[in-house]
Amino acid sequence: MIIHGITIILFLFLYVIAIVIGRSRNLFAAVMLSGIFSLISACLFVIMDAVDVAFTEAAVGAGVSTVLMMIVLNLTSDRESPPVQPKVFPLLVALLTGGVLIYATKDMPAFGDPEALIHQSQTTNHYLWHSFEESHIPNVVTTVLASYRGYDTLGETTVVFTAAVAVMLLLGHVRESETPPKLINDPIALVGAKMLIPYILLFALYVQFHGDFGPGGGFQAGVMFAAAFVLHGMVLSPKHTLKAAPALIIEKLVALGVLLYAAVGIYCLFKGGNFLEYDVLLSHGEKPNPHGQHIGILLVEAGVGLTVFAAMLTLFYKFALRGKA
Amino acid sequence: MEIVYSISAFGILFSMMLALIRAAQGPTVFDRILAVNMFGTMTVLFIGVVGYLTNRPDFLDIALVYALMNFIAIIAVLRYRDFSVDPAEEAENHEHS
Structure with a gap:
């Protein structure tokens, strides 16, 4: 129950950051916020027991990606130039893609659902139950x-x-x-x-x-x-x-x-x-x-x-x- | 013990929120740098607390990675950011945008 509450709060953070990054014209702020985005993602991976993925996110997000972004900002400018005209078509494409993705999640099994296909499949069960005896x-x-x-x-x-x-x-x-x-x-x-x-x-x-x-x-x-x-x-x-x-x-x-x-x-x-x-x-x-x-x-x-x-x-x-x- | 860990987890989440507001609002570069640095520290603590909350203290390995590498991003900011722009001026730009 507590874990659920924590997960929801972390996802809310991600949502807020994504919106702020999208609206910001200050690229330096965007880089800093994307650093925080990666930190929160790592927290979520830890909560979902995907420890190896959290490890990768930790190493890449904390170690290398912000560094590369800062170097690139140093080579260019840290202010995004204002758009020439408001673009309607890209917005439509983005909304449509987002809508399709959200629609697709309806078919996905709930997180941790024991009835989900992936948990029922023979391959998964073989990996989980026989990997130790086969490879120690x-x-x-x-x-x-x-x-x-x-x-x-x-x-x-x-x-x-x-x-x-x-x-x-x-x-x-x-x-x-x-x-x-x-x-x-x-x-x-x-x-x-x-x-x-x-x-x-x-x-x-x-x-x-x-x-x-x-x-x-x-x-x-x-x-x-x-x-x-x-x-x-x-x-x-x-x-x-x-x-x-x-x-x-x-x-x-x-x-x-x-x-x-x-x-x-x-x-x-x-x-x-x-x-x-x-x-x-x-x-x-x-x-x-x-x-x-x-x-x-x-x-x-x-x-x-x-x-x-x-x-x-x-x-x-x-x-x-x-x-x- | 679980209640203690839960309270600390939510406390950390609350301070994460405060850091997040600072990073989003700015207005100066230094606010954002400090906010990110603080957020990194919060993450280390958070992963540690959640590890004990879910009885998986081996998560501490990941907290260790953050503790070791957290400041690399900050060094990159100090190294590659041109601080000759007056921070107050940047604040003004921010208000106009």
Whole structure:
């Protein structure tokens, strides 16, 4: 009951923020409010027990997205130019799409409805009840993500790779800024960052390798690794970070992660199994070795982490090293 | 114990609302920056309280992520925002818009 009340209040917050962002011409305010939007979404994910999603939202929303938005605002202007004429057609399209979506929710099962199709399906029940005996990994989300649905995750990693490549192509030729942006030169920021960066990296490692047991995994850890480097780049300057993590190497890591993921799958083929069938990874002859699942998921998650980390850092480099137009 | 956690959860929600009003109204840049920073702290507390309210204290991992990374966004604001514009002037612009 209490949880219901909290959920309703949080959704009300989201609603208010969405309206304020839509009406605001001050883009800086919009960026700040979208930061709050992401924080509230993470609270909602936690309440709905989607801990892994909340983790991703936490890492991306708090760590990277506001940073990228601020850099972009710095490159352009922070006031939205007023519309030339009031546009009726886009409003109609928006209202129509919204109406269709609301109409569609009528067919969706209520939240947590045990009669819902998804809870009755054989696949779901197999995942929930047999994943531990098949892979000996306590976190079902990790098993589904990296083992049962390994193909899908390979696809997702490829999407991240493609996005990074697209940004590299679009913003490929970095226009060096003539006047380097001023350093903050603030001892509080500098010392605070120095103290926190090691712990962020340590926590990222924990998230990366503890994903089998608790919330987390390659996606979340990759973003957190990148956030540590982004923090370094902001407190000193992106050029200092370039010395620590050269763009040439980082760009190659984007591809290496996907390659590692796919290589695990192909190695499974050579061992006589199916693509991404980890059971055969450690087996000798006919005897299957249950630890194969562990090793497979560990390697695959490492691939995901590498790609996400490198893609995020590439985004930061491409935007932060760009001079004002 | 549950009643204590519920009261604190609603207390945190109330202060979230206050921060939200400040972030939406402004009027200066600094109001908004502080509001977002405070909202981040509220989120850390909120996730912690809800974790205990629903008997899932392992949610604290997520609260930890926020505690570690919350201020990165604020550093970005300090780094990439041009503060040479007079805050009072911005307030005036806000009223006109």
